[in-house]
Amino acid sequence: MTDEGPEIPAATAPAAVPAALEPQGVLDLLGLIAYAQLVAFFRLSDDAALAPTLADKAALAEMAVAEFGHFQLLRGRIEALGADVGQAMTPFVAALDDFHARTAPADWLEGLVKAYVGDGIAADFYRTVATVLDSDTEALVLEVLADTGHSAFVIDRVRAAIAADPRVAGRLALWGRRLVGEAFGQAQRVAAERAPLARLLADGSHQLGDLGRMFASLTDAHEDRMSALGLSS
């Protein structure tokens, strides 16, 4: 590990950017988010097979397509930085694939909760991390994370299912806790395995705090989302 990085002249650097932003850390972050979006595309398409109607199936496909659009934006940025998107994503394949293998939804409702809650946690995490990036990259990450407008669809479907059978709520609340636990577990693994990314997070420690404090803040937002679904967290 090294602390040397290109010094950004104080006059041109935006105030919020740490002086020694490591290029490999930024590439790691972009690679991580790119693979997360690509794999989200595939998981959402898979989960659509569980949909009870053709319209619901199409709605989940639409969410998947939005994730792929995000992947394309990130791929463009990675290539603009002169890097290979496959190489940038590779360090994160195992952790993200494991997350999804360990959280395969058993039915349509679990799939919806995963799409909403998983997407939400990931977005909060990236949004927090984005604050340490240069302003161009930050703007791109925020664009990728803009709500794709599908939340209302999920909230509507989950609340209707709970209204029809209140016992569903307990099972889905448990499922939400499991999702957040698995997500944090894999995030910890990524932070431990990828030094450049871990340093990027540490660079921004005045905003981010340590990983534990970040998890606490992510958990608060997660609880808000569970409430929106009508679930206790």
Next chain:
Amino acid sequence: MTDEGPEIPAATAPAAVPAALEPQGVLDLLGLIAYAQLVAFFRLSDDAALAPTLADKAALAEMAVAEFGHFQLLRGRIEALGADVGQAMTPFVAALDDFHARTAPADWLEGLVKAYVGDGIAADFYRTVATVLDSDTEALVLEVLADTGHSAFVIDRVRAAIAADPRVAGRLALWGRRLVGEAFGQAQRVAAERAPLARLLADGSHQLGDLGRMFASLTDAHEDRMSALGLSS
């Protein structure tokens, strides 16, 4: 079943449109193509799991996303006609799902050949049928069928695989014949089961001829595509 449909006044009907274009037949055709595109989206996403690299995986996802865009166009048209897209697609679910169940690719190359050849046959069929439609619907169908520009990717990958191992060509040629046989079998079933669609095809018989002659013309185009892949048909 009934042969009565609203009579289109001769003065306002475009010259190429048969006088008694049955609305249910048009809706059937749009529903058939819409479901074909939706299911193609899901099958391509599934088949991407077989991709040897992350870049190839992303390329197949991109083809899937293009199919979903087509589905959205068709859904818009069906809704503009005051119909429900789920209802319009339902009569064709069994035949298309059966086609895909009977032609699940065993590996990445079979998936590529299926994407290219299956897409091509479907496009030729819709293009032929579109000639009997009103000009707005015809324009929409032709837009949906415009080459999504992914052919070059498939041709490149399949030709490279044959160059690396010429024995691959025999297996893939057999696979291509099987795909076209299954496609025609399901097309015949759809024509037999859906009277309004069958009548739409018969209405345009001066352009289309009977189903047998249409198959013959589709087979010619199929052979051209197989040659492009470096395969005998």
